[in-house]
Structures are given as structure tokens and as C-alpha cells.
Amino acid sequence: MGKKATILDVAKEAGVSVATVSRVVNKQGGVKQETEARILAAIEKLDYVRNAIARSMVRKETKTIGVIIPDMTNPFFSKVISGIEQAALNDHYFTIISNSHESEAREEEILDHYLQRGVDGLVITTANETGHQLDAFMKSNIPVVAVDRQLKQYEVDTVLSGNREGSFEAVQHLIQEGFRRIAIIRGPQHTTPGLERFKGYLKALQMHGIHMEEELIVDGDFMEESGYQCIQRLYHMDHPPDAVFSSNNLMSIGAVKAMKDLNWEIGFEVGFSGFDDIEIATFMEPNLTMVSRNMEGLGEVAFKYLQRRMREPDPSRPKREYIMAPSLIVRESGRRLRRHV
């Protein structure tokens, strides 16, 4: 047990200097075979493990990246994180993850911690795209990559999905199935995904000469409960929609639950499609057509971008923006006749 062995202990044990030990520990070469063997033996004997803290201190790098997302229990984010973590670990970077719970204040706290801690890079899906919670962090010159939501105040590399295209396709799909009174459950309009998906919806209506109706636009907050509430509202309208497009996965789940509770039969009485695939989509009768994206892929790209910035810091290099195209998974969700029960 005792104190942990240090590089000095190893040096003594092997009868060499710390510099030489450092050389073999860091595989820098230039050490005689025999000496190296002796050092390795000493390391083994003393159970020496290099202290990364001390190393970071002098190297001024922590080999750690910070990740901030709103909620890691949302499958979308857990997959994105997984992609980041995977790519990072392959490059010998650690990943510190924190949930902001969509709170700008919490996000700022976390950023402050990251700053003290000294992360080498940051991947963030911010709680507020127009806020100034990164002001302090930005002064540090630590590379930042925004994922899924932009950081409007700052010039940083950004990884997004084709939000507008995706929702356009999904809504157009409903139109092609013959639906006309199409409602949208929107996400927060101050977020890129919320706004862009709404724009895609508008574009689809417009392209097909459908007049947009104010009352068919209802607002959720990307959480399940709001999806549920929105459907309740739409269902009880004087003149309900004949189809609904939901702006994200969690709201889709809530929406579908509400429809079930209301006995509002998808595919028969009402059409449905949504952004981001959900497990349930396959099990509904009929199956649901959804917009799908490569979430782990988004995470990987985010890390790649960050990696480049970490390796070649050059604040003048213009920001890059990567937009990953989503795809529409068309399932057997055509409009159909009511079943004979």
C-alpha cells in the first residue's frame, strides 16, 4: 500500500535518473535496451503508474474533452455522446459529460467547472443559442464545437442535421398520402432544430399549395409531456387536423400515447409523422414514417472537428459547418380505410 510510487522511486530502484524513466514511460526511444528493461522491471515491481495530473500540469493539456448536452436520457443525445466518446477514446481523449437540463445557469456552472479543470476541447448542445453563458469560457481560447444547436454569439465549428429538409420530407410525405389539414407540434422556436423544422413544414405546405392555418401550429418544448398535451389540444379542436407532424422524438412518444388514449387512430383517422425515429414507430399499426439520422455519426463528426482544432489551433481558420442529411424512413403508413371490427 504505502504512498504511491513516483517516477523518482522508479528511478532510484532502477538506478537511473528520472529523465530516463520519463523517456521510457513516454516511449520516446533513445534508451539502451538493457536500461529500459531494468526500468520496466522497477515499474512492475513498484506498481508505478504515471500521474496524469502532474503531466497535465507541465504539458498544459489534459487529454480531456468536455461534453454538455441538455439531457442524456434522451436517446438522441445518448447516442450522440456515445459517438463522441468512442471517437475520443480512440484518440486517447477522455470525455467528461454533464447535463444542463436545458438550464442556461446550470450550463454556465458546468462551463466554469470545465474551465477550472482545463478541458482541451468542448462539445456542446447549448441550452440557449442566443445566450451569453459561454462568454467566460470563450476567453480561454479552448476549441468549441456546437452540435445540433448553434452558438449564435460565437464563431465556432458546428455540426447540424438537415432539419429543414427532414421535416419538409416528412410533411410532404403526409401530403402525398392525401392529408391536407396538417398540424405541427413545434419545438422551442429559439432553438435551431425547433425553428428549422418548422420552416421545413411551412415549405412543404407552400410547395403543395396548402394554406397554412395558425390554429394548427401548436408549441411543445421537446419533452414527452408536451407532445401529449398538444395532441389533446388538437383533438379537441372544433375542426381538428387530419394529420400531425411532431418535431422530435420525445414529443412523438407523448403524441402517440395521447392518440392511443383518445382512441384517435393513426393511419385511419389521423396521419402522423415525426422528426427522429422512435422505437415504437415499428410497432404501431400502421407503422410510422419518421425522419431518421445517424446520431452516433453526428458525435463522431463533432469530435473530428474538435480534434482538428485541438491539433492545429488557429483562431483565424474560418468556422466550418457540417450538415448531415437525415433520411425519411417510409413505412407502411399510407392513409387507409377504417378496419371492419
Next chain:
Amino acid sequence: MGKKATILDVAKEAGVSVATVSRVVNKQGGVKQETEARILAAIEKLDYVRNAIARSMVRKETKTIGVIIPDMTNPFFSKVISGIEQAALNDHYFTIISNSHESEAREEEILDHYLQRGVDGLVITTANETGHQLDAFMKSNIPVVAVDRQLKQYEVDTVLSGNREGSFEAVQHLIQEGFRRIAIIRGPQHTTPGLERFKGYLKALQMHGIHMEEELIVDGDFMEESGYQCIQRLYHMDHPPDAVFSSNNLMSIGAVKAMKDLNWEIGFEVGFSGFDDIEIATFMEPNLTMVSRNMEGLGEVAFKYLQRRMREPDPSRPKREYIMAPSLIVRESGRRLRRHV
């Protein structure tokens, strides 16, 4: 930008010594109001943020805990992690998360990193409960808490669920609905959840005087695909089961998908229940009865245990074991007559 300000810069700016600055930064008191104000001003002016690395170096603590789970895209784990991270952040601890992908080797790599990095504590759901991948880590005397799976080689605090009780209830439920040829899709038998849930199954059969049939026991690996395959196998048997119990969430999803593809109607032709609730359970017709547990709660408890060990290190304090009782969510999944189509 220039170099980051250090404690020395602040000291100079405020015309005091580093010791005094350190005192106010760490809120140790014993500094004249006026001096403190001057220091605070200097900190503000220089955008000083304390370097946690240097601090860790001398304090010998990192305020960081490591978490290793097999796969964070599994909703069970993402929720457990969320619980841990939440509790940790409230106590000003950071959480480093890594996926082992069920690989013992990967796990060892991660542990080595954690060791070098110097985490203050570790929460782990190990890839191999009987392996020796923690041997090196254990020598360090860093507190460890096992979650969901035990670490048989070592005496560490452990947080588990009532695996046996949960599956017992779920299987008994099937029996009470009138099913008799009940198959089980098992998880890996070298894991606590895999083994214990199987035991619960056996106990339920036994208690109700049902003979266990070898051929109704099929093995999965806790992943979705294996659940799918197992159902295929069971369905095509000469004498298929009349009900199936699945040992975890992902396999349940695979199983239900297979049943759908096979047109093997749950609730009509075959009964079904499983361990860990899944979103789809609510949408199936009939709804699925599942074992449910408080996942974020598990994470919180794990951190609490770890916290105690970190605060009061005392290797002689006996290990604690916490077992959180799961609950059976009984949904309308009774055996019923075949629909008239």
C-alpha cells in the same frame, strides 16, 4: 489573449502574497475585508480562474469520479448514469463516463486511464464479474461501488436490484394468467442479472408446480438482436411455448419485433412479460406487463455509497449491499380469446 492569469498575477495586481489570494479563493476566511475586496477586484480584472489541475496536484484529490458501464445507449444505463451525475454534481464532483462495450479488455484500458488520471472514486457495471481486470486498480485504494453487477473478486459496496424477485413476479404473473409452457430468454449466466433473473423464473415455476423444460430455456446476450433470434427459435420449435419471459429491455424489444414479424400475436397466441420496462410496452395490444425499476434512483444510491467511502476512507468498514426492489407494472395483458378478424 496572452497567457492565463495565475494566482501570482493576481497577487501582484492586488499587492499581496499568493498565500492571501489562496485564502480568499478558497474561502478560508481570516483576511481583512478590504484586502479581500482588492483581491476580488484583481481576479475580476484579470479573468483569473483557479487551475484545478495544480490544485489536484497538491491536494491529491481530483473531485472527479469515474463511471464505467457497458453501453450508454441502453436506456437503463443512460438513466443510471444520469442519476449518478446528478448526485455527483450536487456535491461538486465531476463525472467521467466510459463505455466498455462489454469488453473486459476495454474495461481494463479505461481503468488504467482512470488510475493515471486519478479519479477519487469509481462506479462500475463490470463487463465480467469474475474477471481480474480491476486487480491493478484495486491496489490504489480508490473507493469502488458496483452497480447492477457484482465484483465477485473484491469486497466493495454494491447496489443491485431485486433481480430474482422481479423476474419471479413477472413469471408468476404469466402463470396466473393461465400460461404453462413458459420459455425464458436468459441473459449471460456469468452476470448477476442474467443468473438471478433465471433463478426467479425457476422459483416461479417451482412454486406453482410447473415442470421446467430444458428446451424452453434459450440464451441471449442482453442485446436486441439476440432477443429477436431467440423468438425465432422458440416459434419454430415442434412444440412452442405458450408464453415468454425476457430477461432485459433490449432483448424484449428484439423479441417483440420478432413476434410481430412472425405474426405471433402476443396476448392471443403467446403470453409475454419482461424485465425492465420498455416504451413499446404501452403501445402493444394488449399492453405488456413488465418489471420496472427506479434507474436514476439506483445511480443516486451508488453515488451516496461512494461519497461515504470518499469522505471516510476506512478499508476495514464492511461492504454494504443495497438492493432496490423492482415493481411489476401490471398492464392489461391477460390471456384473451383470439380476435375475429
Next chain:
DNA sequence: CTGTTAGCGCCTTCAT
């Protein structure tokens, strides 16, 4: 090839 040594930024006695 190998050794010496000066920090990295901070905390913490020990003095004053």
C-alpha cells in the same frame, strides 16, 4: 545514451 535542473500553479505550514 543518460543525468541535472528549472519550472508548471497551487496549497500549506511556519514565521512574522
Next chain:
DNA sequence: ATGAAGGCGCTAACAG
């Protein structure tokens, strides 16, 4: 109430 100075463990010149 404040300052001075010795490390924490390691890396990176710079010397031999």
C-alpha cells in the same frame, strides 16, 4: 492578518 518558501510529480531543455 499576511508573507516566505518548500514541495506535489512530471517534462523538457541543456549538458555531458
